[in-house]
Amino acid sequence: MQVENMQKRKKILLVEDSRLTAMVVAEFLNKNGYETETAITGEEAVQKISGGFPPDLVLMDIELAGEMDGIDAARRIMKSRDIPVVFLTANTSGKIIDKIKEVKAYGFVLKDTDKAALLSTVEMALKLHEANTHARMFERLFENSLNELYIFHPKSLKFVAVNRAARKNLGYTIEELNTMTPLDLKPELDLQSFRELLVPLVSGEQEQVLFKTVHRRKDGSLYPVEINLQLFDYGGEKLCMALVANLTEIKQLEEEKRRKEELCRLMLQGIPSPAWLVSRERRILAQNKAAASLFGSKVGDYCWERVLGGGNLPDEYREAFEKNGSPLPGTKCYFCRGDEALDRNEPINSEVELAGNIWDTWWIPLGEDVYLHYATDVTKHKRMEKELRCLSVTDCLTNCYNRRFFMQKLEEEIERAKRNGNKFSLIMLDIDRFKSINDRFGHNVGDLVLKSMAEMIKNRIRKIDTLARWGGEEFVLLLPDTPVENAARLAEELRESLSRMDIQGVGRVTASFGVAGYCPGDSVDSLVNKADNMMYEAKAAGRNCVRYMNQCE
Template identity: 35%
Template sequence: MIEVERETSGQIINKVLLVEDAPFYVRIVENLLPKDVFIVITVSSGEEAIKRVFEDKDIAIVLMDVVLSGQLDGIKTAEEILKVRDIPILFLTSSTDPKTLERINSLGAYGYIPKGTEGVSLLSNVNMALKLHETRLKLKEKEATLRAIVNTVKDGILLLDQAGRVLFLNSAAEKIFGYTNSEARGKGLFSLLEPEWILDLVSGDEVKSEKLEYLKHLEGKELEVKFKHKREERPIFVDMTFSLLKIEERAYYVVAGKDVTKHKELQEKLLYLSITDPLTGAYNRRYTEQRLQEEMERSKRMRTVFSVIMFDLDHFKRVNDEFGHDIGDEVLKRVTDVVKRRIRKIDTLGRWGGEEFLVILPGTTLEKAVFLAEELRKKIEQENMPFDGNCTASFGVTAFLEGESGKDLIKRADEALYKAKNEGRNCVRYAIY
């Protein structure tokens, strides 16, 4: 084996590892490669080749016979070599059956030369493989530099192909979405995230995820996406901006994603505080009036029914006077909890003032509202209270009449409540007109 690697001029000579167990073929290869450009090192088995490539970092290319002596054939040897080094491998084979060629191609190798034709193509193929490998290394270096730069960006960056499949995501995107780069690669963005909902930040409209399969609709879009974090199983809100990128007539999409979960949580908290009563957690009067107006408009537009229940705690002043305001506050909280547990999500419970509450019941007839009020009355009476005794409430119920104002509706409910108070309290009364 020749160990000289450089000439006195300092020119780098390409060191070639020839893996071949036929001495006559070794001589053919050595004669075909110019000695002033190449140094040929020969080993006869796959095991020797792996050891040599691992030890000698100056080997520039491997010429590999497919059929070798020893336990490893040339293709298996190449697989092992590529696990430890990124090096061009050019196969020499006397077999051109499809199965062998498929195994060679699956390695991402630099091609093969049929034995017997090497006189024409060996030198050109070796030079081409060396040049191609050099180009690949430069591209990888540039890609690594670009990745390093992109990974310093605080926002998540994703690169999608024309079909919407993920090609790359940076470190910030891995944290935001809960997927590693390797896990996400090749998958469709919105099939990967399985969003609970998508909001167009420009129009304010909700977007159906199936529409986003057509990437031509995504360019310039600003979307807010809610989904579950893959690893932490918590809801995530991400603002996404989509930009079209064209490189050599190929289209890509760059997605910039910003985690706005904390901002959304703060917004929701501020909204909650602005519309709820701080003591009981029921909606405050201002928001309840807004909901009443919305329900009236919906009823007029859709020609649907709805009813309201107004109730007031009996002798509540006596509770405050005898047991103190802290006990009174606890009574209000427990009554609110009783009602919340029974009503539907679409219903609205609002603290109307003091110990008085209003329940708005969409799609509910007067008869059903009266039945619910009676059920609530019993539950409040049976609820354990923080003092020796129980708490009762009086109820007034009415249904919305077409064409009337909110003021008229509330007045009628209040009159029904007043009637319940006058007729002994702890009872339900209703008003039709």
């Protein structure tokens, strides 16, 4: 069953006064999954956003036509909307960088930079903005939580933050609490006894300390509380968090817990990828539609029941399970990653292959005994990465390497020969009368000739050899550790094999070959020119033959 992709395309407002640059960048972003809108002036960009076009990111040229430059436009936009801005610039002077910092942009990209770098910067800016949004959200969650929450220094005991619920119940203002410590609220504890409570946390012996006491409000009234103390790291500094439960309001807390669980389930349904809430016992507590559709799991199932019943487990984790769900000794345990996340109290991420797809999997602890497990299908993204790497070094028609990659390999081989004195050779070949093939039979047949010849050569040469399409119907072959005489024999063999090939739609095809060996002092250009000259000698000698230079002058 196909699961509908509920992820929306991210919207980017591209502000660039060069229509050509805007067209090229917009086309590239659109091809990579974004929805791009363009503006040519800062005024137009501000108007679009205020007029109802809410982009997820603004890609802004600094130097724009009109009265408003990119910096001013960014200020206007960021003043009214929480939208990340990434600048496009050809100027990286200190003055420009200071202006970029001043408006708190999400970075900048040099014009004419590598497209992969542009894409990476856009993706990172979106992720950073998302992270900032989440940080603000968690700040709001802390402040607006119905539970009393306190953060204080474990050494000085001074409060760092106290949320609204605590302030309201205690009757103290933020300013008053900033001068206080937890001891001011706990009449049953003195300094020594309270520090003794903190010892297991500070030493790392325990992750949390639970105890019951009473709190004293500003008006002197007391109320019973249960306190959960935890130590966490914030910016390299250890802080204590106190989660305080008012024991006189147990029913309210139970209702709040129910509401949070319902919210969690609602949030689960909003995740487009398969997602489960799982207990430490590996029982599925909740799941979304994608999980049920793709894996057939059910709420109440134990995870290993799905494994034993349907085999839904990556090959590298396919283990035999006992009936209680524990792995046999010496086997890997896929679902133990959830236990690990709970024990370490931190998310765990890994990439696995399942049924031909690549999944980015996460185990995220949501307390002591429950974790969120979700898996995102990243197959398309991974394939795109692979294709982009391939496209950067290969010729799309013949799947040979391209000229740029070949030049790099040739430079490396020359440097290796300089260091080690190795011999190597170059073969350059050109299909005879290729233009007439295109003219007579059409370009599709011409393409077939190129692909057929390239495939024949690739099947003959070694793994260490490099075949590249030089341009048009010309190809070049780099042969490491090969004297020119051996290269000439290979060229003759390839020439003969090609002349015997019967290519559908065109019949017999021939090529002219030029061979040159590396001589001390040769550069990339001089060696290529030698092979090229030999190839043209073969052309002049009547085509369908091999010519080579057998000595260094």
